[in-house]
Amino acid sequence: MRLAELSERSGVSAAMIKYYLRQGMLAPGRKVGATTADYDESHLRRLRLVRALIEVGGLTVARAKEVIGYVDDDSLDRTIRLGAALWALPHGPDPDDGDASVAVARVEVDRLLDALGWTTARELGELSPDHRALIVAVATLHRLGYSWDAEFMAPYAELMHRAAVRDLDFVETHPSEEEKVEVAVAATVLFDPVLRALHRLAQQEESARRYGL
Amino acid sequence: MRLAELSERSGVSAAMIKYYLRQGMLAPGRKVGATTADYDESHLRRLRLVRALIEVGGLTVARAKEVIGYVDDDSLDRTIRLGAALWALPHGPDPDDGDASVAVARVEVDRLLDALGWTTARELGELSPDHRALIVAVATLHRLGYSWDAEFMAPYAELMHRAAVRDLDFVETHPSEEEKVEVAVAATVLFDPVLRALHRLAQQEESARRYGL
Structure with a gap:
């Protein structure tokens, strides 16, 4: 397809597509003339991933470019590419070591991971930004008087x-290796809002079942 | 307890506590002298809820005051108080009726709720901000090329x-009616970050199990 159709189908303006091409976030199309190029489904998929990162994930273009850089780095194997891309997503503040609630949260998170048998998470520990985010979330709960321990959290986990x-x-x-990595990154960003909305709707439904509307 | 201890235990400064008292977001303490008052666990709990709404939920003080107003309105029964308080939480933009993806999302969300037998959610429909948020999230997915239909979403729901x-x-x-409403509102705000962190950590763990680290 030509640039105009790629723009139409992706919902990204031609000017932004050219910008992403210059930034290396989108591979060049196949040259079919001095000034025209042909684009395919892989370009469309890539533009959707970029939009998901920026519009839903709230990433800056610079941060999205970093994430895309890992997705495209085929010198790495899939686990590393995927991990690097996901770890480059924004994750909020790191745990504050001076905070007593953080110390409590660390103990409970470790106990939780042991109880679950999540050996990789246990091994990576706070190298993983998701692990750090969990400690921060549990520490916040603790500071606010909700002392959720490993036993309370295990069924949620x-x-x-x-x-x-x-x-x-x-x-x-998804068939190709490249698509798998792209879709995994997109899904991480895109699933959150759906799960959050489903969770609240389920709370409302369950509340109505127990106590009436 | 006196104001100083309430401040210490809640992590809220004495000046902010006085502000919340003036705003009616915190009930007055029991007078024990011309200038001193005595506070109890219910005051502590209330300050924790206010902090949860503002610090974790990102609400403005004005919005938190509105939510608290519903929590405190005991002319309403529990379901209505709780519903009003939860519905007053911020929910993001409403569905854009001019958007073709929104029309598709509405159909899939209705089919999903029917399949699940969530009759209250189906009946309330877009009166509920959580219902609207789900439509927006599904429409975004659709626009980005991820056409999640009712069948795909049902197991997540x-x-x-x-x-x-x-x-x-x-x-x-929690024993008292007042506590139940307070805790339900706090939990809605506080569970999101924990579930999101657990979800990402679980994705990482499952990925390592399938493909190695």
């Missing part, structure tokens, strides 16, 4: 693990 | 319903 199994099953329905 | 059952079981461990 099991539910989230079932969701993650589905996420990866979905990623695997 | 079931998982979120199980989480909601646990949420409400937790709320019910």
Whole structure:
């Protein structure tokens, strides 16, 4: 397809597409003349990923470029590419070591991961920004008087693990290696708002079932 | 306890506590002298809720005051108080009726709720801000080329319903009616960051199990 059609189908303006091409966030099209190039489904997919990162994930263009850089780095194997891309997403503040609630949260998170048998998470520890984000979230709860311990959180973690199994099953329905990495990154950003909305709607539904409307 | 201890235990400065008292977001303490008052656990709990709304939920003080107003309105029964308070939380933009993806999302969300048998959610429809938020999230996915239909989302919705059952079981461990409403509002704001962190950590764990680290 030509640039005009790529713009129409992706919802990204021609000017922005040219910008992403210059930034190396989108591969050049196949040259079919002095001034025209041909684009395919891979370009469309890439533009959707960029829009997901910026519009839903709230990333800056510079940060999106960094994430895309890892997605495209095929000198790395899939796990590393995917991990690097996901770890480059914004994750909020790091745990504050001077905070007593952080110390409590660290203990409970470690106990939780042990109880769950999440050995990779346990091994990577705070190298992982998601691990740090969990400590920050649990420390905040603790500081606000909600002392959720490993036993309280374990059933929630099991539910989230079932969701993650589905996420990866979905990623695997995509044929090429490149698509798998792209879809995994997009899904991480795009699933959050859907799950949050489903969770609140489920709370409302369950509340109505128990107490009437 | 006196104001100084309330400040110390809640982590809220004495000046802010006085401000919340003036705003009616915190009930006056029991007078024990011309210039001193005595505060109890209910004051502490209330300050924690206010902090949760502002610090974790990102609400403005004005918006937090509105939410608290519903929590305190005991002319309403619990379901209505709780519903009003939760609906007053920020929910992002409303669906854009001119958007073709919104029309598709509406159909899929209705089909999803029918399949799940979530009759209250179906009946309230877009009166509920959570329902509107779900339509917006699904429409965004659709626009970005991820056409998640009712069948794809149903297992995620079931998982979120199980989480909601646990949420409400937790709320019910609190003895008084007032506490139940307060804790339910706090939990809605506070659970999101924990679930999001658990979800990402679970994705990482599952990915390592399938493809190695």
